């Protein structure tokens with residue numbers, strides 16, 4: 332990457348994966364960077380803590396991989412491969428009748444009860460005979476692609492638990508590049524050949540031997556100028572400079588929540604009213620001791636309880652739990668109090684024992700048909716003033732860590748070519 336001739340000084344708001352990645356990249360390109368992070372540790376959504384000696388992913392459970400070679404190359408330049416282990420996904424869908432079917436479910440119909448399997452294959456053969464009907468939304472896409480039986484058994488109840496709204500309201504633009512779209516032929520071939528799906532980003536994954544995803548954040552933050560416990564409430568343009576917490580900067584990279592930005596800006600005239608219409612879901616992540624099991628993720632479409640996923644974080648690294656103990660994070664796309672969590676846990680497989688919980692209000696950005704235009708308009712208005720949006724809730728994108736790093740690369744290249 333070309334070294335900046337004028338060595339701009341950037342303020343980066345937010346020390347999550349996006350802010351830390353772009354800070355590293357800009358620093359390596361010769362720029363000065365200062366990261367402002369409101370919490371006392373780096374990481375944002377990937378933050379981990381220790382509770383009763385157990386590694387607790389405060390939000391979900393984070394593993395790393397990428398299909399983008401340039402992201403992998405960059406990642407391994409900044410993290411030591413010896414500190415990680417490579418694992419193969421062992422994920423299952425736990426069906427209402429108790430059957431556990433390997434993930435992705437459509438490739439493992441042969442593991443289901445015969446009557447269910449037969450009904451799904453009837454649907455698939457009809458789809459193959461008629462061809463794929465045009466879909467206008469996520470709901471129609473799922474029915475048209477997998478048939479009504481698999482839709483009713485898994486896709487609809489599981490996705491409703493995550494998205495908490497009608498799947499007809501989820502636009503197809505949201506799907507692009509995010510979901511596999513197997514043809515009937517591919518599904519049948521995978522079942523007959525009992526072929527393992529290895530194309531999805533987390534079919535295999537890298538996981539730190541110590542410290543969980545906090546290790547990734549800590550490693551990226553090391554050597555950077557990060558101001559912890561430094562919430563930024565005001566971004567004020569004075570002449571050509573941005574004033575942030577009493578210091579002056581040439582430009583700002585905003586990696587926080589774009590909905591909070593309009594109230595923070597002073598000294599420029601922009602209309603960001605569109606961001607008020609953006610919506611999101613939160614997640615309650617419940618740390619539990621669970622029965623020993625061999626899984627990495629267990630997806631739960633069951634209507635009997637509200638949780639959609641058990642993330643078997645204790646199985647990700649030996650150091651994550653005390654010897655002899657199995658642990659997991661159980662996810663709910665809802666804010667639940669402890670009393671309700673305890674009731675719910677009684678209905679979930681693996682006899683979970685409650686240890687701790689945390690609610691994060693912004694975890695899943697909800698993409699509607701107008702989301703891309705709202706973000707594009709905000710970026711177009713802000714960039715001429717030297718403010719750039721980057722990250723999951725700055726861009727309202729369903730980024731994984733690697734996509735956040737790829738976006739940081741793109742923005743850094745754009746800034747360094749000016």
Ligand SMILES: Cc1cc2nc3c(=O)[nH]c(=O)nc-3n(C[C@H](O)[C@H](O)[C@H](O)COP(=O)(O)OP(=O)(O)OC[C@H]3O[C@@H](n4cnc5c(N)ncnc54)[C@H](O)[C@@H]3O)c2cc1C
Pocket residue numbers: 344345346347348349350367368369370373374375376377390391392393394395396561562563564586587588614694695721722723724730731732733735
């Ligand atoms: C449940 C769940 C599971 C996931 N699992 C995976 C996974 O297994 N693998 C994977 O690759 N990705 C996973 N992801 C996605 C991953 O979490 C994100 O891609 C990544 O963490 C996004 O980082 P970010 O920096 O864009 O945002 P954030 O992590 O939200 O970081 C924003 C940071 O900005 C700080 N901040 C905000 N406002 C201010 C302010 N005004 N002043 C100062 N600081 C501020 C916040 O404290 C935070 O540290 C998962 C996400 C969720 C929700």
